[in-house]
Amino acid sequence: MRVFVGCYTKKITEELVGKGKGIYCFDFDPSDGKLNLLNVTTSLNPSYITISNDKKYLYAVEELPIEESPKIKAFKINPKGSAQALSFINEQELPGSYSCHLALSNSQSQLIVAAYMSGNILVFPIDENGALLPLSQNIVHDGHGPNLIRQEAPHVHMIQHVGVNGMFAVDLGLDAAKYYEFYQSSNKFTSVTDFDILIRKGAGARHMVIHPNGGFAFIFSELTAEVFSYKLSGGKFEFLESIVSLPENSETTPAGAAIRIHPNGEFLYVSNRGHDTIAIFNFDIHSEKLKLVSSINSGGKTPRDFNIDPTGQWLLCANQDSDNIVVFSIDRSNGSLNQINGYNDVKTGCCVQFM
Numbered sequence: 001m002r003v004f005v006g007c008y009t010k011k012i013t014e015e016l017v018g019k020g021k022g023i024y025c026f027d028f029d030p031s032d033g034k035l036n037l038l039n040v041t042t043s044l045n046p047s048y049i050t051i052s053n054d055k056k057y058l059y060a061v062e063e064l065p066i067e068e069s070p071k072i073k074a075f076k077i078n079p080k081g082s083a084q085a086l087s088f089i090n091e092q093e094l095p096g097s098y099s100c101h102l103a104l105s106n107s108q109s110q111l112i113v114a115a116y117m118s119g120n121i122l123v124f125p126i127d128e129n130g131a132l133l134p135l136s137q138n139i140v141h142d143g144h145g146p147n148l149i150r151q152e153a154p155h156v157h158m159i160q161h162v163g164v165n166g167m168f169a170v171d172l173g174l175d176a177a178k179y180y181e182f183y184q185s186s187n188k189f190t191s192v193t194d195f196d197i198l199i200r201k202g203a204g205a206r207h208m209v210i211h212p213n214g215g216f217a218f219i220f221s222e223l224t225a226e227v228f229s230y231k232l233s234g235g236k237f238e239f240l241e242s243i244v245s246l247p248e249n250s251e252t253t254p255a256g257a258a259i260r261i262h263p264n265g266e267f268l269y270v271s272n273r274g275h276d277t278i279a280i281f282n283f284d285i286h287s288e289k290l291k292l293v294s295s296i297n298s299g300g301k302t303p304r305d306f307n308i309d310p311t312g313q314w315l316l317c318a319n320q321d322s323d324n325i326v327v328f329s330i331d332r333s334n335g336s337l338n339q340i341n342g343y344n345d346v347k348t349g350c351c352v353q354f355m
Contacts, residue, residue: 003354004085028316045062057075061094064098072091074131093135115156116156123138157207200221217232218268227243229283246275258270258306269308278337304320304349313329323347
């Protein structure tokens with residue numbers, strides 16, 4: 001199977017200096033976990049990428065300040081064996097600053113972008129050939145959190161589609177996953193605040209996942225590295241509990257990054273930058289309890305993103321500041337990870353997507 005990795009290619013901050021070339025395409029052998037680089041598609045700061053359900057198209061953000069006129073790009077995924085993995089289709093202007101995440105709607109007819117620094121959500125319709133149409137909606141969040149440095153304003157960090165026409169916009173500045181419903185009558189996403197999910201003030205909501213059965217949601221906080229769990233009840237996600245993913249004796253400043261759930265719904269994984277670990281949780285659907293099982297080294301520095309293959313056999317982790325992708329096998333009986341191998345020349349990798 002093929003794996004695509006997005007990378008930073010230019011400087012974002014003093015601490016984050018991109019050295020990558022664009023979107024890397026690997027051949028991944030699920031029999032032994034080996035990665036073989038096929039080619040690289042040049043792109044500017046494609047910090048997050050997503051792939052359509054039919055595996056025909058790939059979309060990438062340019063994570064840049066609005067002053068540098070960032071774009072959202074659409075690519076056609078070429079057949080395996082082609083000289084290039086991706087062919088450029090088109091692009092649209094991104095009226096947001098430092099866009100850091102994007103997701104397709106459940107209908108696959110819209111691409112929704114989270115613009116972190118400007119705190120807004122950008123919606124782009126998609127035509128039947130995978131091309132991006134001009135911006136149809138710009139939703140701007142308002143408010144702030146108690147952390148005056150990190151939560152001085154809204155900071156939309158992730159888009160998570162849910163149900164047939166719904167989406168959550170996870171906002172670090174507001175400590176919330178704001179819910180929106182798409183209505184055909186208006187052709188717009190509309191806020192439904194009754195369905196918003198809130199986390200503890202100051203925790204800094206970053207990313208979320210929905211359980212495979214749709215009945216539970218989990219939000220990972222960046223500023224406290226906690227997993228917050230929720231149960232769907234009466235159409236709303238109600239809070240269950242929160243568990244810190246760092247060891248009690250950790251002196252590392254929390255910097256939670258990615259969260260993923262295993263296809264079987266029994267295991268939850270989160271990555272912690274700074275601590276450079278992946279924490280493994282067991283989720284008991286009967287007791288509705290999370291249990292922190294273990295925490296292992298990510299095999300590099302700053303595990304910004306990781307992903308699980310569709311079979312649930314492999315986990316690939318992008319360590320941004322050590323320029324490597326590490327391959328772990330997953331024990332599907334208990335969720336434990338075993339480092340197998342990796343690829344040591346992916347500069348400032350920050351997003352992993354399986355074909």
